[in-house]
Amino acid sequence: MTIPATAAPAQGAAPAAAAITLKGVSKTFPGGMRALEGVDLTVPAGEFVAILGPSGCGKSTLLRIVADLMEADPGGSVEVDTPKELGVVFQTSNLLPWLTVEGNLTLGARLRGVPKADIAARVGPMLETLGLESFARKHPHELSGGMRQRAALGQTLICRPKTVLLDEPFGALDALTRDRLNVELLRLWQDLRQTVLLVTHSIPEAVFLADRVIVMSGRPGAIAEDLRIDIPRPRDPAETRALPEFTEAAQHLRKLMGVV
Amino acid sequence: MRRIAEPALLAAVLLALWEWLPGLLGLKSYLLPRLSEVAAAGWESRETMLEYLWITTGEVLIGFLTAAVGGVALAVLIYGSPALRRTLYPLLVGLQGLPKVALAPLFVVWFGYGLGSKALMAFLFAFFPVAIATLGGLAGTPLHLEEHFRALRASRWATFTQLRVPYALPAVVDGCKVAMPLAVIGAIVGEFVGAEKGLGSQIQFAASSNRTDLVFAALVLISALSFVLYGVIELLGRLVWWRGRSTT
Ligand SMILES: Nc1ncnc2c1ncn2[C@@H]1O[C@H](COP(=O)(O)OP(=O)(O)O)[C@@H](O)[C@H]1O
Numbered sequence: 369m370t371i372p373a374t375a376a377p378a379q380g381a382a383p384a385a386a387a388i389t390l391k392g393v394s395k396t397f398p399g400g401m402r403a404l405e406g407v408d409l410t411v412p413a414g415e416f417v418a419i420l421g422p423s424g425c426g427k428s429t430l431l432r433i434v435a436d437l438m439e440a441d442p443g444g445s446v447e448v449d450t451p452k453e454l455g456v457v458f459q460t461s462n463l464l465p466w467l468t469v470e471g472n473l474t475l476g477a478r479l480r481g482v483p484k485a486d487i488a489a490r491v492g493p494m495l496e497t498l499g500l501e502s503f504a505r506k507h508p509h510e511l512s513g514g515m516r517q518r519a520a521l522g523q524t525l526i527c528r529p530k531t532v533l534l535d536e537p538f539g540a541l542d543a544l545t546r547d548r549l550n551v552e553l554l555r556l557w558q559d560l561r562q563t564v565l566l567v568t569h570s571i572p573e574a575v576f577l578a579d580r581v582i583v584m585s586g587r588p589g590a591i592a593e594d595l596r597i598d599i600p601r602p603r604d605p606a607e608t609r610a611l612p613e614f615t616e617a618a619q620h621l622r623k624l625m626g627v628v
Numbered sequence: 629m630r631r632i633a634e635p636a637l638l639a640a641v642l643l644a645l646w647e648w649l650p651g652l653l654g655l656k657s658y659l660l661p662r663l664s665e666v667a668a669a670g671w672e673s674r675e676t677m678l679e680y681l682w683i684t685t686g687e688v689l690i691g692f693l694t695a696a697v698g699g700v701a702l703a704v705l706i707y708g709s710p711a712l713r714r715t716l717y718p719l720l721v722g723l724q725g726l727p728k729v730a731l732a733p734l735f736v737v738w739f740g741y742g743l744g745s746k747a748l749m750a751f752l753f754a755f756f757p758v759a760i761a762t763l764g765g766l767a768g769t770p771l772h773l774e775e776h777f778r779a780l781r782a783s784r785w786a787t788f789t790q791l792r793v794p795y796a797l798p799a800v801v802d803g804c805k806v807a808m809p810l811a812v813i814g815a816i817v818g819e820f821v822g823a824e825k826g827l828g829s830q831i832q833f834a835a836s837s838n839r840t841d842l843v844f845a846a847l848v849l850i851s852a853l854s855f856v857l858y859g860v861i862e863l864l865g866r867l868v869w870w871r872g873r874s875t876t
Pocket residue numbers: 397398401402403421422423424425426427428429430587
């Protein structure tokens with residue numbers, strides 16, 4: 369991540385605490401493959417942003433750049449206000465097969481040096497939140513795909529990150545499990561209100577969860593649409609999908625993405 | 629039950645063939661002694677045989693254990709240091725091509741007829757498989773997990789001890805499984821070239837005095853030794869139960 373010496377404070381007038389600020393972010397892979405082209409994006413703290421886009425348009429690349437797992441091309445700037453309190457959940461759950469669910473859940477916190485007593489205090493409630501209480505001593509291979517993704521989510525959330533990056537966290541799951549986990553994710557977020565960047569290729573998922581949906585165009589990825597979703601919160605899983613705002617936004621996005 | 633019964637049955641059939649076939653084919657006893665003759669000869673010199681078995685076992689274990697520890701350590705060093713990977717690794721691969729048997733006489737000259745030169749041969753035979761397997765295991769950590777650890781802001785040390793090492797353990801076990809019988813071979817080769825005691829030296833003495841029965845008795849003990857030691861590794865290897873478990 370490049371944090372220019374003349375960061376926000378010097379320039380004053382920074383709008384209400386931006387959690388993530390991307391300016392002119394491009395990414396060219398060795399070999400000339402251009403994945404991102406001049407991405408500008410500002411995410412205020414506490415906002416839930418969904419990113420939609422065709423496969424291969426650079427969504428994961430964008431997340432990696434925000435998470436400081438990859439360098440953007442020189443020229444642009446990437447600013448994250450709390451880079452140390454940032455968590456990522458990938459499409460694959462990435463649980464370690466030799467650790468129990470509890471061991472996996474606490475791995476991130478242990479690696480980050482969260483005090484043992486704090487971790488111990490957080491595990492129980494987190495297991496409960498995720499509905500994994502009776503699986504604490506099981507190993508990942510004894511879990512269903514949905515449970516593994518929940519454990520992966522817990523591994524990140526137990527560190528209490530201020531910013532959470534989710535890269536198609538439920539993408540590999542069946543539609544039913546996926547819907548259920550979306551509802552759980554929404555419930556969690558409505559309590560915690562972290563800044564969230566969620567990559568997905570499901571339009572209903574994006575509209576249901578997000579304050580804002582960013583649509584990216586195909587290669588090289590650039591922002592094609594920035595749509596605000598004005599559905600009031602807390603959103604009820606059953607009713608939200610029937611609201612006219614929901615249908616309208618979903619329809620608009622479908623058109624944009626060339627689905628209809 | 630079948631896991632024991634079936635191989636035991638096969639072994640029994642083969643042993644029966646060993647007992648009856650030489651007679652049926654009219655083979656001279658000094659060419660291929662029957663099982664009962666081998667057993668009798670072995671029993672007769674049981675005290676020497678057991679002493680020699682003990683000596684050879686010691687050579688094998690010392691050679692194998694130092695090879696296992698040294699092989700893992702060297703692999704870790706090579707993995708952790710690009711400089712060593714550039715310099716030491718090609719050298720290691722080159723040296724692996726050396727006919728180790730040809731070094732045995734040198735070792736006798738350098739370290740004498742005792743335990744040292746045999747343990748060193750066992751070490752030499754067992755070292756490369758462990759080092760290469762460990763190196764492969766360490767390098768085989770899936771990239772998505774490496775990235776996950778970076779996302780968790782894990783230190784280099786934590787990534788090594790909590791991700792790469794557990795991931796490499798199944799490969800280390802495999803390397804040890806290859807290395808253990810090789811350590812036995814190494815010790816026997818060492819004894820062939822120069823030793824006063826040990827199962828390998830017994831084979832030499834017995835063969836030179838046409839005691840084929842004692843040669844076979846020693847061979848049986850050597851394969852039994854190899855079998856048992858391999859079994860120990862196999863059992864220890866079960867502690868690394870996560871082999872092949874998916875993490876996605
Ligand atoms: N490490 C890499 N090296 C080279 N090309 C890459 C790498 N990672 C991704 N790409 C390419 O960049 C483009 C965007 O990839 P990605 O960000 O994974 O897309 P998305 O997540 O939107 O499906 C793809 O064409 C992909 O092939």
